[in-house]
Amino acid sequence: MNGVLSPTDEVIAARDRIRSVREEIAKAVIGQAVVVDHLLVGLLAGGHVLIEGVPGLGKTLMVRALARTFGGRFARVQFTPDLMPSDVTGHELFDSTTGGFTFRKGPAFTNLLLADEINRSPAKTQAALLEVMQERQVTTEGRALPLDRPFMVMATQNPFEQEGTYPLPESELDRFLMKVLVGYPDEEDEARLLRLVTEGRVGSDFVLEHVAQVLTVEDVLALQRVTAGLRVDPAVHAYAVRIARATRDRVGIAHGAGPRATISLIRAAKGRALLEGNAFVTPDDVKRMAPAVLRHRIALAADLEIEGAPVDEVIAALLEDVEAPRL
Amino acid sequence: MSAATSEASPGAERSGSRPEPDDVRRGAPDLARGVALLRPRSAWEAVDFGFAFARPLYARMLVASALVVLPISTLLLLLRVPAEWVALAAWWTKPAWERISLHVLSRSLFGERPTVRETLRALPRYVRRDLLAWLTIRRPSPTRAFDLPVTQLEGASGVVRAQRLELLHRGRFTGASVLLLVFLAHLELALLVAIALLAAMLVPDPVDFDVMGWLFQLGDDAAPGASVALSLLSVLVSLAVAPFHVAGGFALYLHRRVDLEAWDLELAFRRLAARLEGRPSHPIAQAGRTIGVVVVLGLALGLAGPIPTHAEGLDPATARSEIAELLADEAFHRIETISVPRFLLDRELDDEEDDGPTAFAAWLEAFAERFAEVAEVGLVAAALGFLGWLSWRILRSREGVFGGSRRDGRARRVGAPRELFGLELAEETLPDDLAAAARTLLARGERRAALALLYRGALSRAGSLHGIQLSRGGTERECVDVVRAGMSEDGGRYFASLTDAWVRCAYGQIEPDPALSDGLCGEWSRWFAPGGGDA
Numbered sequence: 001m002n003g004v005l006s007p008t009d010e011v012i013a014a015r016d017r018i019r020s021v022r023e024e025i026a027k028a029v030i031g032q033a034v035v036v037d038h039l040l041v042g043l044l045a046g047g048h049v050l051i052e053g054v055p056g057l058g059k060t061l062m063v064r065a066l067a068r069t070f071g072g073r074f075a076r077v078q079f080t081p082d083l084m085p086s087d088v089t090g091h092e093l094f095d096s097t098t099g100g101f102t103f104r105k106g107p108a109f110t111n112l113l114l115a116d117e118i119n120r121s122p123a124k125t126q127a128a129l130l131e132v133m134q135e136r137q138v139t140t141e142g143r144a145l146p147l148d149r150p151f152m153v154m155a156t157q158n159p160f161e162q163e164g165t166y167p168l169p170e171s172e173l174d175r176f177l178m179k180v181l182v183g184y185p186d187e188e189d190e191a192r193l194l195r196l197v198t199e200g201r202v203g204s205d206f207v208l209e210h211v212a213q214v215l216t217v218e219d220v221l222a223l224q225r226v227t228a229g230l231r232v233d234p235a236v237h238a239y240a241v242r243i244a245r246a247t248r249d250r251v252g253i254a255h256g257a258g259p260r261a262t263i264s265l266i267r268a269a270k271g272r273a274l275l276e277g278n279a280f281v282t283p284d285d286v287k288r289m290a291p292a293v294l295r296h297r298i299a300l301a302a303d304l305e306i307e308g309a310p311v312d313e314v315i316a317a318l319l320e321d322v323e324a325p326r327l
Numbered sequence: 328m329s330a331a332t333s334e335a336s337p338g339a340e341r342s343g344s345r346p347e348p349d350d351v352r353r354g355a356p357d358l359a360r361g362v363a364l365l366r367p368r369s370a371w372e373a374v375d376f377g378f379a380f381a382r383p384l385y386a387r388m389l390v391a392s393a394l395v396v397l398p399i400s401t402l403l404l405l406l407r408v409p410a411e412w413v414a415l416a417a418w419w420t421k422p423a424w425e426r427i428s429l430h431v432l433s434r435s436l437f438g439e440r441p442t443v444r445e446t447l448r449a450l451p452r453y454v455r456r457d458l459l460a461w462l463t464i465r466r467p468s469p470t471r472a473f474d475l476p477v478t479q480l481e482g483a484s485g486v487v488r489a490q491r492l493e494l495l496h497r498g499r500f501t502g503a504s505v506l507l508l509v510f511l512a513h514l515e516l517a518l519l520v521a522i523a524l525l526a527a528m529l530v531p532d533p534v535d536f537d538v539m540g541w542l543f544q545l546g547d548d549a550a551p552g553a554s555v556a557l558s559l560l561s562v563l564v565s566l567a568v569a570p571f572h573v574a575g576g577f578a579l580y581l582h583r584r585v586d587l588e589a590w591d592l593e594l595a596f597r598r599l600a601a602r603l604e605g606r607p608s609h610p611i612a613q614a615g616r617t618i619g620v621v622v623v624l625g626l627a628l629g630l631a632g633p634i635p636t637h638a639e640g641l642d643p644a645t646a647r648s649e650i651a652e653l654l655a656d657e658a659f660h661r662i663e664t665i666s667v668p669r670f671l672l673d674r675e676l677d678d679e680e681d682d683g684p685t686a687f688a689a690w691l692e693a694f695a696e697r698f699a700e701v702a703e704v705g706l707v708a709a710a711l712g713f714l715g716w717l718s719w720r721i722l723r724s725r726e727g728v729f730g731g732s733r734r735d736g737r738a739r740r741v742g743a744p745r746e747l748f749g750l751e752l753a754e755e756t757l758p759d760d761l762a763a764a765a766r767t768l769l770a771r772g773e774r775r776a777a778l779a780l781l782y783r784g785a786l787s788r789a790g791s792l793h794g795i796q797l798s799r800g801g802t803e804r805e806c807v808d809v810v811r812a813g814m815s816e817d818g819g820r821y822f823a824s825l826t827d828a829w830v831r832c833a834y835g836q837i838e839p840d841p842a843l844s845d846g847l848c849g850e851w852s853r854w855f856a857p858g859g860g861d862a
Binding site (some may be wrong): 071231233278279280281282283284287319320321322323324325326 | 358
């Protein structure tokens, strides 16, 4: 409130770059603009994203297109019941020429890691991701090997086929900055998608060659720094805290969100603010990101679970009850 | 049911006319034998008697009913009436077509045994009485089978029927009639499922066809023909069970009349008189079944006059002495020993009563009665309290979860509030001429303060002047959407510009350029001063 800042050139340039990334992804991913925005928010905030949706909605395509826009490396791991932690992180291999062990890096050593159907693997393998996601490093034989930056995990899960799955533990869910729901595209988008994939093409592979690289890995890191540096008024901080705390006292919520949710709310709000081209975070940014940040961090009470009340509806009602700040 | 058959013999012996076993099994007693079967029975014995009586007549009752119900149901199906509605109609009209079974039973009780053709020919006569009432207000009656004879056989309606039912229901058979309905309703359901299961079991393994899924998958997912099959099956099951329901109810009705009017004795006396007068023991069989049935039914239903006896010439005092003399006869002092299980506590109480009640027992009884009264009131109060508490909890839980937003969004919104978002919005906290005050601040270079005043004033007037209700949880952007919906397009656009300038200034520390500030200040009165653009 004391010094007067004008939007820096850095923020304006950042907004333009993000817009160009959006446009490139839109060449391959038809519709799903909201999901793409959430992914970009996750990338800008340096967080991980859990994506929930039925198969065939272009989740993998989305991630591959995103990786392509900044020339990042992309790895995909299909989680299965017999997947071992070392299949994700890497393993020591005996080298007969040197007579010693060398570390063969797993798919975690990448920029964008797509953990497909993460809930199909047992807790042991899921737990292997904990260190990777939180510490951004892999420890082997007492050595900590840092992962590449930027590093982002996008995990998918199917909401319907629950048989033979291992629900993610709360501690791991909390590591995800957001949980994004992917829905079916609307009719017009689906028709465009159909034309794009089927006209003059053999097979049903999606088109990625039109997606151009508009950023470098360093640009992404710079964007993350800009995001981190956005201004947040203390009233907005207080608003985020009020929202998170409201989940703990709320009737109908068995387990509320922890302090990590408050942190995630502000990080995600910063990402959204930059996406909107603002050098500051508003309560609106916090409120808009709250459902994605909170929906996997709260557990509904048994009666609401039985009733089948949607968690988003509970969050929406909660957000209406928490007074928005005004300066 | 076998009990009823075996118990029929002693009754018959009492009448002095032993029925042949075959006749009893056929359940086709003539007047003498049929009435001889009647004697005071417990409710369940009566129902058992009814079932035993109905078994030999089952086929003709079923066929006669089916000949009425099935063609109508089929016709409705052919007219494309939804199958579920057809099943519902068949169920709903039970009080009409159950009369067919009652007709067969009532005639057969007196030896007539009407054929299916005769039953159907007589249908218009007995089905019409009070039909509308039976298919509307009386349809939910749980004592239908017990009450139906009053309408169909006694021909009572209106006040007479009500008084008659009031008398009949005082007895011990009403509860049994209700339970009979409950039992047979469950039996119908069980039969329905059992037949479906049987069909499912008979499908060979290699055939991949889920009978149960096909049959019970209702609604939009129902397979073609499944609802027709299920509805027809339910109609058939209803037809199959209905004769027993009618027979059980009819038997209860008969035994209530035995209790009430000593009907069995009356008819035994008639038989005796007939025999003493040297008439054949089967007068109706010989004189013509139809006439006999009419006479006996008339007697049974109380329509015939009183039977002349020598008692008519007696004066009351002589009659009383003769009655006393008769009652002193050994025949009225027969002792029957019946064994029934009883609670030990009851036995102990009985023992105590044998010794005469003590003062303590009397006090205890009075105390227990008083305690029971108080406990009854307490229990009712507790139940009501619990229900109230439960309702309150549920409502509170729903409102706590959804904040009432699902049902009553208005309750959560605040119109022209004095305080909102931590801002003072009361009219008296605003300057009289807010635009002038803002201009003064602008002139002093306090653009942030000027914008804050304009924004606060706009929020206040949006409620008080334009009647726009803002939610406490609404962010700046959401308030813009709400105000835009409640004002003209230009007014909404102005508020959006003002909000944008304020947000940039407040959260981004980016002060608007002087031209924008002046413009916002100059235009404010147009939209938010009394008598302005939208006001």
